[in-house]
Amino acid sequence: MDLSSAPEFTVVGADWQELPDAVEDNLMVINMGPQHPSTHGVLRMVLTLDGENVHDCQPVIGYLHTGIEKNLEYRPWTQGVTFVTRMDYLSPMFNELAFCLAVEKLLGITDDVPERAQTLRVLMTELNRVSSHLVAIGTGGMELGALSAMLYGFREREHILDLFEFVTGLRMNHAWIRPGGVSVDVPDGFEGRVRTVIAELRDRFGELNDLLTDNPIWIERNTGIGKLTADQCFDYGITGPVLRSVGVAHDLRRSAPYCGIDSYDFDVVTETAGDSYARYVVRMRELEQSLRIAEQAVDRLSPGPVMVADKKIAWPAQLALGPDGLGNAKEYIQKIMGESMEALIHHFKLVTEGFVVPQGTVYAAVESPRGELGAHATSNGTNKPYRVHMRDPSFVHIGALPALAKGLQVADIIAAVASMDPVMGGVDR
Amino acid sequence: MTDHPRMQVPDVSAQEKLNQIEASVSITLDQRTQRVRDRLASAFRLLTLEEFRGELTAVTTPNELLALLQFCKTDPELACELLTDVTGVHWPGGTREHRAQETTGWPTYSVEDEGRIDVLYILLSVTHGHRLRVRVSVPDDAAEVPSAVEVYRSASMLEREVFDLMGVQFAGHPRLERLFMPEDWVGHPLRKDYPLGGVAVQYKGATVPPPDERQY
Numbered sequence: 001m002d003l004s005s006a007p008e009f010t011v012v013g014a015d016w017q018e019l020p021d022a023v024e025d026n027l028m029v030i031n032m033g034p035q036h037p038s039t040h041g042v043l044r045m046v047l048t049l050d051g052e053n054v055h056d057c058q059p060v061i062g063y064l065h066t067g068i069e070k071n072l073e074y075r076p077w078t079q080g081v082t083f084v085t086r087m088d089y090l091s092p093m094f095n096e097l098a099f100c101l102a103v104e105k106l107l108g109i110t111d112d113v114p115e116r117a118q119t120l121r122v123l124m125t126e127l128n129r130v131s132s133h134l135v136a137i138g139t140g141g142m143e144l145g146a147l148s149a150m151l152y153g154f155r156e157r158e159h160i161l162d163l164f165e166f167v168t169g170l171r172m173n174h175a176w177i178r179p180g181g182v183s184v185d186v187p188d189g190f191e192g193r194v195r196t197v198i199a200e201l202r203d204r205f206g207e208l209n210d211l212l213t214d215n216p217i218w219i220e221r222n223t224g225i226g227k228l229t230a231d232q233c234f235d236y237g238i239t240g241p242v243l244r245s246v247g248v249a250h251d252l253r254r255s256a257p258y259c260g261i262d263s264y265d266f267d268v269v270t271e272t273a274g275d276s277y278a279r280y281v282v283r284m285r286e287l288e289q290s291l292r293i294a295e296q297a298v299d300r301l302s303p304g305p306v307m308v309a310d311k312k313i314a315w316p317a318q319l320a321l322g323p324d325g326l327g328n329a330k331e332y333i334q335k336i337m338g339e340s341m342e343a344l345i346h347h348f349k350l351v352t353e354g355f356v357v358p359q360g361t362v363y364a365a366v367e368s369p370r371g372e373l374g375a376h377a378t379s380n381g382t383n384k385p386y387r388v389h390m391r392d393p394s395f396v397h398i399g400a401l402p403a404l405a406k407g408l409q410v411a412d413i414i415a416a417v418a419s420m421d422p423v424m425g426g427v428d429r
Numbered sequence: 430m431t432d433h434p435r436m437q438v439p440d441v442s443a444q445e446k447l448n449q450i451e452a453s454v455s456i457t458l459d460q461r462t463q464r465v466r467d468r469l470a471s472a473f474r475l476l477t478l479e480e481f482r483g484e485l486t487a488v489t490t491p492n493e494l495l496a497l498l499q500f501c502k503t504d505p506e507l508a509c510e511l512l513t514d515v516t517g518v519h520w521p522g523g524t525r526e527h528r529a530q531e532t533t534g535w536p537t538y539s540v541e542d543e544g545r546i547d548v549l550y551i552l553l554s555v556t557h558g559h560r561l562r563v564r565v566s567v568p569d570d571a572a573e574v575p576s577a578v579e580v581y582r583s584a585s586m587l588e589r590e591v592f593d594l595m596g597v598q599f600a601g602h603p604r605l606e607r608l609f610m611p612e613d614w615v616g617h618p619l620r621k622d623y624p625l626g627g628v629a630v631q632y633k634g635a636t637v638p639p640p641d642e643r644q645y
Contacts, residue, residue: 061609363551
């Protein structure tokens with residue numbers, strides 16, 4: 001879009017009437033964002049408007065670009081988890097899982113990851129899906145003026161973040177899933193807490209449902225807005241709830257299962273309308289499916305290791321909670337510092353150098369709350385990634401905004417963008 | 430909650446699609462890969478097919494790239510509806526240390542390389558559930574690949590990212606502009622000859638060098 005020759009107007013107050021008279025073809029280019037309460041973070045859109053009608057909508061991104069992929073190339077593989085978890089900040093568990101699955105695939109240890117670690121990964125990611133969808137629905141409501149939806153959504157999400165904090169020590173950016181397993185086993189009393197939270201959330205989802213699903217304003221604002229067809233979705237590479245809202249039952253948990261998730265009993269939720277409302281309904285129904293999986297995962301938890309047996313890969317996981325936070329357990333420190341010099345050398349080498357990963361290129365993907373989240377990892381046979389590319393669904397979905405926004409009114413763009421649920425941390429990386 | 434009238438899915442076509450997808454999932458990954466392999470080998474005789482960790486990579490040239498992508502999209506056997514990812518890997522020129530794979534002891538040997546950029550396209554078939562990677566290599570001082578936007582619209586954003594960060598020109602792309610970096614940025618940050626930058630961290634009596642200068 002060449003705007004260099006277009007006249008510029010700075011409307012300051014009293015000159016509103018002069019503006020439409022001065023514009024020849026009735027088309028105005030208006031900037032929206034990046035600092036805007038309803039652009040879902042720092043998304044900037046350059047809108048070409050005819051009155052209230054949108055002719056064109058060009059997304060401008062990059063405001064959260066942090067160079068994570070470049071940074072990964074200078075640290076050992078395990079430290080990469082600390083970076084990728086910060087990309088899509090609403091689904092940190094999925095980022096970690098996608099990256100770790102890619103590293104495990106390169107190492108060829110996909111089948112060696114212990115059962116308990118796999119179950120815990122499934123449990124935590126599905127809980128993460130619930131918390132992410134709650135934010136999507138909550139902020140989506142807020143952006144359309146339903147402030148109580150946001151309050152309810154965030155209140156429920158808090159239960160899950162408390163659980164995450166209980167296990168990993170952090171509410172976000174956990175770096176808990178590691179190549180080969182998970183960094184630390186869950187504390188005592190975890191199963192009971194998860195069951196309580198699941199029961200409570202079931203109850204609370206009813207409230208959120210009562211608040212929005214039959215709400216006439218919610219229906220009016222969302223029905224028929226941002227409609228996509230299945231062909232458009234395929235063309236723009238759209239996956240996840242948005243693809244399922246047009247009636248395509250595509251879910252990587254079924255078609256390319258990871259961590260044994262295909263052995264759990266759950267439904268792939270679809271709708272057919274393909275509009276904002278259908279996407280809301282898909283997310284709302286997926287909440288229940290994720291809780292189902294989480295419940296089964298808790299039932300399956302049986303004692304066992306949470307890290308691969310290979311000591312050359314397994315990051316020391318003998319952690320314990322001390323007065324100053326999570327750290328190496330006293331007995332473990334006792335062993336490496338007082339008893340076994342070999343164990344100390346091994347610990348030191350593994351923690352500073354990491355492990356060597358065979359050369360090759362792999363792609364591992366998980367079904368994140370927003371769609372296919374993939375990690376494309378290339379190793380040149382050293383202890384650091386040669387190149388890692390993260391395929392983030394939000395980024396690809398942003399590309400469909402021009403198609404989504406065409407013909408809408410300005411106020412409807414808010415609803416359409418909110419229903420796509422892009423997370424800018426994932427878009428920009 | 431799911432028995433709510435607005436939350437019902439009586440749609441038949443979606444269910445049919447689901448059944449179709451489920452049927453293909455029952456085929457194992459190996460069989461799927463083999464099927465894709467056979468189909469591609471019969472359609473493109475000069476195509477090199479590589480397999481690593483169960484993933485199939487078709488190595489092609491910039492000239493044949495679009496024909497291959499078009500074939501993958503339209504052929505009912507392959508039916509790759511989605512272009513999920515485009516990315517690049519930069520291999521700068523010069524002498525490189527190689528580690529032999531699948532051997533014990535990791536012997537290294539050095540090779541002389543022309544600088545190149547691998548551009549990788551990852552395709553996904555929703556109907557059949559398989560994945561396919563297409564790779565083209567171009568010299569890094571004249572990296573140009575035809576744009577796949579005409580075949581897959583999702584390539585528009587993905588190629589812009591590769592252009593911005595790796596400096597690959599996609600001929601025929603409607604809007605090949607900077608995406609993450611500012612418009613007036615010089616250089617392409619994900620190339621290997623582009624420095625990471627950073628400062629040393631000082632502690633009492635010692636410093637930790639910046640990440641790109643650390644020795645481990």
